[in-house]
Amino acid sequence: MACNIDNESKKHIKKRYLTFTIITVISLVLPFIKVNGNHIFLLNFGEKQLNLLFTSFDMQELYLMPFILILMFLGIFFMTTLGGRVWCGWSCPQTIFRVIYRDLLQTKLLNLRKSTKNKQAETKKGMYLQKTIAIILWSILAFIAASDFIWYFVPPETYFKFLQDPANHTVFIGFLAGITIFLIYDVIMLKENFCVYICPYARVQSVMFDENTIQPIYSEKRGGKIYDEHGKKLWSKPPGEDDDCTGCEACVRVCPTHIDIRKGMQLECINCLECADACVPVMAKFGKESLIQWTSANAEENNTKTQYIRFRTVAYGVALTLAFIGLMYMGSTKEHMLLNINRTSELYKIKDEGKTVQNVYTFLFQNTDSKDHEYYFEVDNKDIKIAKPKKPFKLRARKKEKKVVILKTTKMLIDTDRKDTPIPITIKAYATDAKDKIVVFRHTVFFYPSKKVLEKYRK
Ligand code: SF4
Ligand code: SF4
Structure with missing residues (x-):
């Protein structure tokens, strides 16, 4: 016993x-x-x-x-x-x-x-x-x-x-x-x-409480009233014959935030339940259970079980699950490399007496993987070739590097007199050693000059 x-x-x-x-x-x-x-x-x-x-x-x-x-x-x-x-x-x-x-x-x-x-x-x-x-x-x-x-x-x-x-x-x-x-x-x-x-x-925290929130609660029904509705202490030991509280104040002495739980729910209570434990041996002498229980106001009032499943908890539970699924999904779509493409201010360069058109870009490659990789890229237009860089290059884990990229064409891509034309292109950049896993696609444009401009360079 x-x-x-x-x-x-x-x-x-x-x-x-x-x-x-x-x-x-x-x-x-x-x-x-x-x-x-x-x-x-x-x-x-x-x-x-x-x-x-x-x-x-x-x-x-x-x-x-x-x-x-x-x-x-x-x-x-x-x-x-x-x-x-x-x-x-x-x-x-x-x-x-x-x-x-x-x-x-x-x-x-x-x-x-x-x-x-x-x-x-x-x-x-x-x-x-x-x-x-x-x-x-x-x-x-x-x-x-x-x-x-x-x-x-x-x-x-x-x-x-x-x-x-x-x-x-x-x-x-x-x-x-x-x-x-x-x-x-x-x-x-x-x-x-x-x-x-x-x-x-x-x-x-108090605004998130409701009558079904579990917390340390002193049973006034069993123990007796100690404080009036204004929070004024009436006595340590309630005088009623049926009032179980002995007024020993073991629950008060043990409280680390120095409050009296018999006054009701207070902002200072940190839910440590030391008061609930402290009342156990006192009440045990009378063959009764602790006057302070970890229960809800509703359960204490109506002698029922605490209701854990209710609208608010279910709603928060669903929202939590959705946010977690969202985090997992976003995490799984992570790219193991990053690529930012910027064009230089010059639209194009014309070389070889108007036979070659070049566009210059700055590619910012970033290896977000935990291993070193070798990177290169392709252009989805077979008439546009890579003039620079000629070969794949190595990038250490979690490092980034800027590369000047020159794309060129020797084909007549557009035959118009009117204006320079932006041709949409897609860059497929990848790690040469993990081509299936580490790959990104970026859209940019290749500017091609008008016939009038090209003719100026041609003899
Ligand atoms: S420990 Fe229990 S009996 Fe003692 S004062 Fe607190 S509630 Fe009353
Ligand atoms: S649960 Fe802890 S903090 Fe709250 S009244 Fe009891 S002893 Fe004090």
């Missing part, structure tokens, strides 16, 4: 710690996993490159970014409508960092706090050595956390190179130091005030 109560009183906390561990391990390991030289997510501003799901995209291909942002926002709306501030209590780095610093380092390791069950009490007086050790240990962890964040923008291999040569990478060092210092200040000084006063998500 005692063992059961012990397990029940740690029901949510155990699941949260497991979630924290999984998230921490995944976020630390992911930047080091590469497939074909690409990361699962990397927004590399230095190389002007986005890696997504192990595929590399050039900054010119950032048409994927809106899909990623839509997915992110829809994901937040979906999660909040369904599970309230479940992100805050179960996944947010701020909460994970505070649990590491306050509960693990200060309480369990250095004995600076009496118990994790009382988060209202300050640290013990004196004990300066332990306090200094706690700050040093957290500073090391803050540096690792800042590095981990940076690895999603500067790949680890570059990160370690930059770190060995700080004098030549002052901006990078500035960012790394800035984020580390912020994390030290945030976790040691700001604490949960960040969640309550600064975090923008805390401000906006």
